[in-house]
Amino acid sequence: MSDVATQTETLVEIEDLTVTFNAGRKPVRAVDGVNLQVKRGEVVALIGESGSGKSVTLRSVLRLHPPKRTVMQGHIRVGGEDVMAMSAQTLADFRGSKVSMIFQEPLLALDPVYPVGQQITEAILRHENVSKAQARARALELFEFVRIPSPERRLAAYPHELSGGMRQRAMISLALASRPKLLLADEPTTALDATVQIQILLLLRELQRELGLSVIFVTHDIGAAVEVADRIAVMYAGKIVEEGPVRALIRNPVHPYTQALLSSVAHGGFVRGSRLKTIAGSPPDLANLPPGCSFADRCDQATPACHQTRPVETWVASDHRARCLLLQKD
Numbered sequence: 472m473s474d475v476a477t478q479t480e481t482l483v484e485i486e487d488l489t490v491t492f493n494a495g496r497k498p499v500r501a502v503d504g505v506n507l508q509v510k511r512g513e514v515v516a517l518i519g520e521s522g523s524g525k526s527v528t529l530r531s532v533l534r535l536h537p538p539k540r541t542v543m544q545g546h547i548r549v550g551g552e553d554v555m556a557m558s559a560q561t562l563a564d565f566r567g568s569k570v571s572m573i574f575q576e577p578l579l580a581l582d583p584v585y586p587v588g589q590q591i592t593e594a595i596l597r598h599e600n601v602s603k604a605q606a607r608a609r610a611l612e613l614f615e616f617v618r619i620p621s622p623e624r625r626l627a628a629y630p631h632e633l634s635g636g637m638r639q640r641a642m643i644s645l646a647l648a649s650r651p652k653l654l655l656a657d658e659p660t661t662a663l664d665a666t667v668q669i670q671i672l673l674l675l676r677e678l679q680r681e682l683g684l685s686v687i688f689v690t691h692d693i694g695a696a697v698e699v700a701d702r703i704a705v706m707y708a709g710k711i712v713e714e715g716p717v718r719a720l721i722r723n724p725v726h727p728y729t730q731a732l733l734s735s736v737a738h739g740g741f742v743r744g745s746r747l748k749t750i751a752g753s754p755p756d757l758a759n760l761p762p763g764c765s766f767a768d769r770c771d772q773a774t775p776a777c778h779q780t781r782p783v784e785t786w787v788a789s790d791h792r793a794r795c796l797l798l799q800k801d
Contacts, residue, residue: 482653482685483509483532488545490527490536497758498542501527503709505545506784509653514679514686516700518693518732522754524709525689526575529655532687533566549653568598571646572655576662577638581630587641588614588626591648598649613644617674636667643675647682654679656688660695672698693736697721702790705729708755708765715791726793727770764796772797 490502502524509515517525530536532547534554547554549570557565574580582590588610595606607626614622617640630638639659646654656675660668676699679686690696696703697717704714705728713726724730734748752769755761761768767777777796785798 480511481508482511482513482550483507483687484546484548485528485532486546488528488531488547489543490524490531491542491544492536492540493542494540495758499757500760501709501757502531505706505709505711507704507711507714509685509687511652511685512679512683513702514676514688514700516688516690516696516703517706518690518696518703519706520691520754522757523706525691525706526657527709528706529572529657529687529689532653532655533570533572534562535572564598567594567651568649569651570653570655571649571651572657573639573642573646573659575658577642578630578635578662580642581638581645583630586627586629587633587638587645588628591626591641591645594645594648610644610648613647614641616647617641617643617678619644635663636670639663639667639671640674643671643678647678652685654684654686656686658689658691660690660692668695675699693732705732708760709757710765710794712766712795713791713793715788719788719791723791725787725791725798726795727772727797728766729793731769 485505485507488502488505489500492499492501505528507515517528519525531543532549532554536543543555581587588607591610591613592603592606595601595609596603610626611622614625619625619637619640625633625637633641659675660671663671672695678684688696688699700717702714702716703720704711705726706712707728713720713724713729720729721733724733731748731750735750750769755765761778763778763780764782767773770777774796780796782794782796782799784792784794786792787798
């Protein structure tokens with residue numbers, strides 16, 4: 472297969488994904504009909520406010536939601552494999568070896584009673600037929616790969632003995648331990664200070680290019696998405712309301728929610744001392760969604776039809792789509 476064919480081959484296919492939680496009095500549809508594709512070697516960012524369904528979508532790829540309280544419908548395929556149809560054993564083999572995840576807070580994701588080196592070694596032994604000495608040698612290589620200083624000493628450290636930035640680098644090493652093809656990153660820089668955030672973002676992008684990984688990156692930070700991603704998918708109330716290449720979406724956002732998000736962030740043309748725009752109101756209750764567009768009550772461009780009719784996807788370009796009644800032609 473040629474390099475061009477490899478670059479355009481689809482690795483992840485999410486079709487009409489719906490995730491409903493039944494833990495409360497009323498079912499909560501946290502993800503509602505999401506469609507998303509990720510090509511090999513591509514980085515896609517999911518952005519939006521808290522509660523928009525970004526992390527739920529991400530965790531669905533590994534089926535990490537409690538099965539007794541969760542109803543998942545639709546299709547998720549990674550490398551041609553149907554994730555929704557996998558048995559418990561197949562899913563256990565699939566996690567880590569083909570798809571890995573970087574969690575938002577590594578201090579909670581890493582086991583506090585074991586050295587980080589031991590945790591990475593165990594992950595390698597679980598998925599690869601190597602000796603313990605070989606697994607430890609690879610763990611050391613991974614620490615060097617993500618530029619952890621004094622890696623030999625850090626392998627013996629416990630999570631609480633590492634700084635936030637070092638813990639996140641250790642978490643990245645753990646995610647890369649079994650050479651996955653897809654990396655899921657759930658707001659990996661949220662708990663870090665600004666300087667370390669930039670370092671981790673640049674490291675992720677460099678590792679992605681060097682290893683040819685596909686990445687789905689969840690963030691509420693538009694600046695981080697622009698820095699890391701090739702494409703951006705904007706989520707609101709469980710739906711993707713706009714999706715397209717970074718440049719097209721930043722320069723020509725067509726959905727009012729995307730426009731509002733971009734207007735609420737300081738950028739190159741922002742005048743010091745002026746007020747940033749805000750999005751009025753709050754996201755809707757996912758257990759009691761309105762009959763029309765979920766953003767209509769907060770949208771300054773809404774028409775009476777927006778409150779009654781749910782919009783469908785409209786393609787504004789061959790690689791740029793949005794879900795808004797204002798884009799639908801009669």
